[in-house]
Amino acid sequence: MYLIRGYAVPYEMRMKEIKHLLQINNLSVSFRNDDIVTKAVNGISYYIDQGEIVSVVGESGSGKSVSQLAVLQLIPTPPGSIDSGSVTLEEEKLHTLKPTGPEMRKIRGGKIGMIFQEPMTSLNPVKTVGSQLLEPIIIHTGLNEKEAKKQAVSLLSQVGIPDAEKRLGEYPHQFSGGMRQRIMVAIAVAGNPKLIIADEPTTALDVTTQAQILELLKSITMRHGTALLLVTHNLGIVARYAQRIYVMYAGRIVESGRSQDIFAHPSHPYTRGLLNAIPRLDDSKERKLQPIDAPDKISTHDEERCPFLPRCKYRCDMCSHQGIPDLTATAEDGHFAACYLSREVLDNLDKNNCEANRIDRRKPFTDHILEIENLSVHFPIKRGILRMNAGKLTAVDQVSIKIKRGETYGLVGESGCGKTTIATSIMRLITDNEGEIIFNNLHLNRLKASELRRQRRKIQMIFQDPYSSLNPRKSAGTLVGEPLKIHKLVSTRTAYESRLDELFTLVGLSPSLKTRVAHEFSGGQRQRLGIARALASNPDLIVCDEPISALDVSIQAQIINLLEDLQQELGLTYLFIAHDLSVVKHISDTITVMYLGKIVETAPCDELYGNPLHPYTQALLAAVPIPDPMIEQTREKIIISGEVISLMNRPAGCCFSDRCPYTMDICREQVPPGKNYGKDHEVACFKLSQGMNYPQA
Amino acid sequence: MKSSGTKPSTSKIRKFFKRLFARKIVIFGAVLVVVFVLAALLAPYISPHDPYKQNLKLSFAKPSAQHVLGNDELGRDIFSRIIYGARTSLAIGFVAVMIAAGCGILLGLVAGYLGGMVNSVISRVMDALMSIPAIMLSLGLGIIFGAGMTSLMIILGLATVPTYTRLMSAQVLAIRNSDFINAERVLGASNIRIMFSHILPNCLSPIIVLFTMNIGGTILAEASLSFLGLGVKAPMASWGAMVNEGYSRLITNPVFALAPGICIMLLVLGFNILGDGLRDVLDPRLRGSI
Amino acid sequence: MAYFIAKRLMQSVVVIFIVSLFTFLLAYLMPGDPVYAMLGGDITQEQYDMAYKEMNLDKPIYLRYVNWCADLIKGDFGKSYKYRMPVIDLIKTRLPVTMYLGGLSIIISTAVGILFGILAATKRGKILDTVITFLANLGAVMPLFWLAVLGMSLFAMHLKWLPSYGFTFPTEDFVKSVRQTILPVIALSVGAIASTTRQMRSSMLEVIQQDYIRTARAKGLKESRVISKHALKNALIPIVTLTGMSFRNVVSGSASIEIIFSIAGTGQLLVTSVLSKDVATTQACILIVAIVVSIANLIVDISYGYLDPRIRIQ
Amino acid sequence: MRTFRKGISLVVIAFLLFLTFACSDSGSSAKTPDTTDAAALPSSTTTATAEANRGGVLRVAFNATANCLGYPGGLATFHEYQMVEPVVESLGRYDESGALIPYLAESFETDADALTLTIHLRKDVTFHDGTACDAEAVKWNLEEFKASGRSEINAVADILVKDPLTLVLQLSKWNNSIADAVLFTAGRIVSPTYFKANGKDAAIANPVGTGPFKFVEWERDVKIVYEKFDDFRIEGQPYLDGIEVIFMPDITTIISAMRAGEIDVIGTVNGTVVSAMEVDGLAPISRPLTSGTVMFGVMPTSNDPSLPFYDLKVRQAISHAIDAKAIAEMYKSQGWAYSNQWTPPGSWSYNDETVGYPYDVQKAKKLLAEAGYPDGFSCKGYVNSGDVKLMEITQAYLAEVGIDMEIIPLESAKENEMTGINGTWDGILRWAGRGEADIAPVYARTLTDAGVRCVGGVLHPKDVKELIDAAIGAKTFEEKVKISKELSKKVIDDYCLLVPYASVSSQFYAAEKVHETHLGYYHISSWTPELAWIEK
Secondary structure (H helix, E strand, O other), X not given: OOOEOOOOOOHHHHHHOOOOOEEEEEEEEEEEEOOEEEEEEEEEEEEEOOOOEEEEEOOOOOOHHHHHHHHOXXXXXXXXXXXXXXXXXXXXXXXXXXXXXXXXXXXXXXXXXXXXXXXXXXXXXXOOHHHHHXXXXXXXXXXXXXXXXXXXXXXXXHOOOOOHHHXXXXXXXXXXXXXXXXXXXXXXXXXXXXXXXXXXXXXXXOHHHHHHHHHHHHHHHHHHOOEEEEEEOOHHHHHHHOOEEEEEEOXXXXXXXXXXXXXXXXXXXXXXHHHHHOOOOOOOOOEOOOOOOOOOOOOOOOOOOOOOHHHOOOOOHHHHHOOOOOOEEOOOOOOEEOOOEOHHHHHHHHHHOOOOOEOOOOOOOOOEEEEEEEEEEEEEEEEOOOOEEEEEEEEEEEEEEEEEOOOEEEEEOOOOOOHHHHHHHHOOOOOOEEEEEEEOOEEHHHOOHXXXXXXXXXXXXXXXXXXXXXXXXXXXXXXXXXXXXHOOOOOOHHHHHHHHHHHHHHOOOOHHHHHOEHHHOOHHHHHHHHHHHHHOOOOOEEEEEOOOOOOOHHHHHHHHHHHHHXXXXXXXXXXXXXXXXXXXXXXXXXXXXXXXXXXXXXXXHHXXXXXXXXXXXXXXXXXXXXXXXXXXXXXXXXXXXXXXXXXXXXXOOOOOOOOOOOOOHHHHHOOOOOEEOOOOOEEOOHHHHOOOOOOOO | OOEOOEOOOHHHHHHHHHHHOOOHHHHHHHHHHHHHHHHHHOHHHHOOOOOOOOOHHHOOOOOOXXXXXXXXXXXXXXXXXXXXXXXXXXXXXXXXXXXXXXXXXHHHHHHHHHOHHHHHHHHHHHHHHHHOOHHHHHHHHHHHHOOOHHHHHHHHHHHHHHHHHHHHHHHHHHHHOOHHHHHHHHHOOOHHHHXXXXXXXXXXXXXXXXXXXXXXXXXXXXXXXXXXXXXXXXXXXXXXXXXXXXXXXOOOOHHHHHHHHHHHHHHHHHHHHHHHHHHHHHOHHHOOOO | OHHHHHHHHHHHHHHHHHHHHHHHHHHHHOOOOXXXXXXXXXXXXXXXXXXXXXXXXXXOHHHHHHHHHHHHHOOOOOEEOOOOEEHHHHHHHHHHHHHXXXXXXXXXXXXXXXXXXXXXXXXXXXXXXXXXXXXXXHHHHOOHHHHHHHHHHHHHHHOOOOOOOOOOOOOOOHHHHHHXXXXXXXXXXXXXXXXXXXXXXXXXXXHHOOHHHHHHHHOOOOHHHHHHHHHHHHHHHHHHHHHHHHHHHHHHHHHHHHHHOOOOOHHHHHHHHHHOOOHHHHHHHHHHHHHHHHHHHHHHHHHHHHHOHHHHOO | XXXXXXXXXXXXXXXXXXXXXXXXXXXXXXXXXXXXXXXXXXXXXXXHHHHHOOOOEEEEEEOOOOXXXXXXXXXXXXXXXXXXXXXXXXXXXXXXXXXEEEOOEEXXXXXXXXXXXXXXXXXXXXXXXXXXXXXXXXXXXXXXXXXXXXXXXXXXXXXXXXXXXXXXXXXXXXXXXXHHHHHHHOXXXXXXXXXXXXXXXXXXXXXXXXXXXXXXXXXXXXXXXXXXXXXXXXXXXXXXXXXXXXXXXXXXHHHHHHHOOOOOEEOOOOHHHHHHHHHOOOOOEOOOOOOOEEEEEEEEOOXXXXXXXXXXXXXXXXXXXXXXXXXXXXXXXXXXXXXXXXXXXXXXXXXXXOXXXXXXXXXXXXXXXXXXXXXXXXXXXXXXXXXXXXXXXXXXXXXXXXXXXXXXXXXXXHHHHHHOOOOOOOOEEEEEEEEOOOHHHHHHHHXXXXXXXXXXXXXXXXXXXXXXXXXXXXXXXXXXXXXXHHHHHHHHHHOOOOEEEEEEOOOEEEOOOEEOOOOOOOOOOXXXXXXXXXOO
16 A cells, blocks of 8 residues: 555645745646647746745756746747746745846846856857946946946956956857856846856756856855755755755756755655665766666656656556646655655565665676877868868877776866867777777777778777767668668668667667658667667777767666666677766776876776876866765765866876866976776876875865 | 758658748748749649740730730740749759859859868869959850850850859868867877768858849849840840840830830849848848858 | 868859860861951952951861960950950950849849848738739749830820930939930849849748747847848848849840840940950950859959858858 | 940941042033033021121030041041041031032042043142142142052052143043042042151141131040131131030930030930920921932841742841831931832932832741741840841841741940951851942942952842843943842842831931031031031
């Protein structure tokens, strides 16, 4: 028998009792495309108080961003329309205002500032930063042009842009992504808003920059008592910053409450699933990730049933017979969840099937399958009328890597560190490089084109974006079967078909899906297709270039598990490239950290995470938030300054010298050589080689 | 919309047409095109007179019950000639654009995929072609190739090649380094296979749109060339040539000049609207650029 | 930016070189003996031989091309054997006329097209949008010569409001000039107005969907300011390309317009010289028009720099 | 634009038309020796009215351009002759009967036995640049004309200046039409001083003559501006203040401008203009000429055994298949007159006994069957691209008897090459020839080996050649008439070398207020700018 939790208190009624800064009741938004109406937001209610940091968490398509845009009536109509709901900001009923009327405009930028996800496209490319920043200042503070300019300079300095006065006259493209997001922050706070809505403000940024921006936002809200609504899919960020959380799924809020309550006692199957699905930095490597099931294709869900029902592993008869569950209170104060099953029931169910939660990590490593020796990749910089090579941009500089047969070799680093360049060099997609790439004792870079094409079947690649890496016009079967045809691996039609079936089964897809076209698959399924295609030619080595970073968190676990299972089953070797240190830690045996084309540290997984030696590795690890508010509260945060700089401006000495807190003179002049510190732990740092210690994170 | 290995289901086709004809104006465009295509196909059955039968006594006769739009200089029935003119216009429009698309796609594919020197050479030659006024190019080529249907198709086709080459090479450049093409290289696929089996099908949407639009444009160009006297060979009927014959008689016999002119406009309008509609369905991002 | 301009300049030079080759071959391949083209049919063998030598026809083709190029570099475009004067003098009097008409038409069509495009885009789905879109569609399918003839027949022949022929520069006689240029310029502009309107409408619609427009709205800007200060400049970028291309179309169009309205411009000269196989003039006309078009495109590319700082600052 | 191209073909036709007159003897010049008084210029009965309406600028529009104004050897088309008429006067003009009369010259006489042509000049005639128009000047002009490569006055062997006002031209061989060529075609007298000082190109662009008007400006392809010459040799003339010659490449523009009153005279006429002008109740000024017309028709290749047209029966079949009468009737308003031979109807060389080939489809089919083509055959039809229409009509007629003719339009340059001295064609050529009374010299240009036009594709029968020589060398008019008529019949009835359709006289339009222009009235290449006046 399942326990059904008490009675449902209408959520709106409870919320009306207190005066909140912003209160949203029963908001519904829908989009109409080709006569198909999609309900993006389905009757959600939430609030935010003065000075609070509240987070709305959800995966793509959950409606979390749309609901925020709806608050400011910024949804493009058509195709969108706000069907119902009230939005109250300090007594003012925003939903009654005309979208382009003067009252609404006063709210926008004045009372509510907004920061968007993409710093690259959110600023007008043809207007100077100054003019874009001046607009909200003049409109909302009534300052004259001159005063406003002063204010703009001060704002830019506040958000950490040096030399602000000069940079006002520059254009957005002259700023890096992080800088642009800082400018967005400045624009958002220009009108002294009561509330800042930040819609995935750091998703597009590197992890070290992400930490900087979030810290900046936090400090601004603390200083001005501004409330912050943080929309994100990253549970780590939520754990680190949010005081209260709303978890959204399919246009509805499925769980809400204080941050620590939710992380300590997740009460909705979806929240629980998410927390189990993501690898954590503080995880043990043996924990097997528990993915959230995904149906073949998330169908337009039944309007009458719990939207999570098709994916819920706790589902019972009740769920499929009753309507959509309301948010109901749980044990903690202010903690609500929309599920018929109480937390206790869920806990019990979990205990019953906790088998197979461990993975065997012992692998027999033998010889080296791939050796990269002193690989350097240069891209010419062409200048002048005759396009003479004015110089070269070194994307990868003297990199040596040895990958053992059967292991998973992790390659981590932020954007521009050269990790993908290495992958493409191995795959010979870039042929213009120095150094040796030796695969199975064959010098890949010395092979003739025809010989290389034959060797390609032994070394395959899985791409980052499952949407762009599959030809959208081909059927799944054609795509997966292509290597078989190219390398003539099968002789008969029946052999071809049966091999296809085998491959589909191997990656957990039904062979009956063979005839479907790529765009009919979901992201996770597409990535499975990509893997099946890579497997088709029986490769020895698979280069995985950020294979999960384009996927939703709930799906990532499936792919990670699949890759691990396949490795065990087929004895594959992986070169696993990623920027997410938690994922890399989870999957890799050996890890190399890169920065600006150089290897800064290489070590076996446990050694690296247990004893990071290079300041950059330390900073990286510190910047990764752990999805647990309790741990985050006690963690010391070393936020390194600056951002990943452009390769064009690589410092002369150690590539990290201009951001490193411990930089010495020698670091600026000479390139530190890699040095072994025992346990296969190699680090390139002068400070370390001089035997000096510095505090560790 | 077709994909090798799978047959598009009938519902998919229905959906395509439903989206295409969602805007009423597109139906109008399609009807125009269909009417003219039917007229062209059924010309021998629906034209009231022999379009080539001359009767000098009826030279420039005004419209009558027998000859609803009157007669031309040779006393031939204008209405019948307009119906036959649809054949000429459509055939030239279609074949010329086929030639242009064929050459342009091939050149664009090669230029875009191989890049480097090949791309530079092809681009510059196309730039050069583009910087010569269309009328000059057609006139020059027309005089070199001589008159007639075939040479008209070639001339008009050649003059349109740069448009396709540019569009195609831009398309190819955009997807040449995309992941799915890299994926093919990684699999060991040859360049030819990649170009024709993977890149080409993914560039077709804008080409189809451009194709439709260009048929209209070419019909217009054919009219202009006929107007210049470089049209189809006599006694074949062509709207452009008919406007040419008729326009100086606007005062005395306006129907003669107006009727073929209006036909040109309607047919071109039909193709343009249809092209607009196709673009909205196939490749909305192209809006305005074609 | 300097590099960018230099690179474009270099490209233009290459293009012009290719055009010169094209032009030379085109004129060479045209059927008909240039001697007969010059002297007409009834000539004696002596006359023929005299002219044949005079025109350098006895030299091999590549040598003629090299000579031609060498002369070109010296600024000598050869002598028109139809007009019996240096081609360069001929073009000096013709080019300004076409440039004036064409320039006027480009200015008008761009201005009107942009205005219509913005109106249609901002009033999307409203009556005004429908009307403008309909007119733009109509304008795009209207043959140029047809429009010119209809205009002349209505305004000159029937209503007698405007003169049916001639051209005067406004510096000579302003009123006369305006009256004479109204019909040709309108005829030249309609097609360009239509395409500019269509392009502007769609590029405006495209820009309005961009993130930075959302940002501008989120800042609390007035819709009119969002359009004029944020959307317009971005939406203009594709229009600039179109304007660059219309230079070529203007010369194309001016051929029939100039003939219909009896205006002695480059377009008319082009057609006359091709039809009468006036080789030197034909070659010079195409080449000079190609140079003008290339310069126009160069200006277009440079003005990208003004509109798009991403190109300006590199 | 079509009409513009048509204009170009018109230029070609005009060229022919002009040459027609240039060498014609117009029936009167065969009277040898001959002296004519200078007084016989067309006299105006309305001189008083003209005086009263003195002033104004006459605007004449042409559907053609000029390439040369002030160099006699360079004047090619009748348009050019008309355009320079106000500035450059000719030694002779034609009267209403078509007889050559002196104009700038005081008188002239020919002597067939002595092989001379003597020209007497007027006293005190000066060019616009102030220099005297004397015998030396005229001699220079005639010699320059020959030197430019023109063949019209090749018969002149030597030019002697007897005194400042008298020239004697010595002929190498008797030619009964030499006076026309010298006084009219070649005798356009410009200032040698100006030419010597400024060169040929300057002379081409700046006519300096003795005429009633002075050259002011030539805007290429736009207009020529003339202003009144105050010291014109005839007292009281001209009546106009100036003349503007306006070039209009498009017929529609001309119609529009004429209707709107923007121009006064249309110098070029075709069917379009006629029908447009009819609406306004305006009729063309023209008269059917019996000499100096253009003959239109087709000319099959008759000298190539590999072609069906080598067979006389096939050529005859074609002639029967085409209803030339109907074609001429259709274009009647444009000055067409049906002719079954290569001579304008009504001229003294027109042979009424010529049977010709009346329209008869059955007979045509029968002839074809006899020739071995019962089902017809395919052939090519060449025509100037500006004038395809006539060939289209022909095409339709030929289709009736089973002959499938493919029309191949030719650019002028190509056409000239094909019809030039070294050219030939393989099929049916749209033929435009001179139509004049004195046909023998015209025939000589095509039907003999020494010809210059369309010689490559046509038979050169020996007996035809003999008749031509006899006609040219005839010393009496009666003899010439007899031989010419014989020739006319032979070419058509015996050899069927061409299929004539019609003889076309030229036409002009003038607004009602315009008087006394006599555009093309006496001769296609001349008019009377000194007499013209505009009603106020």
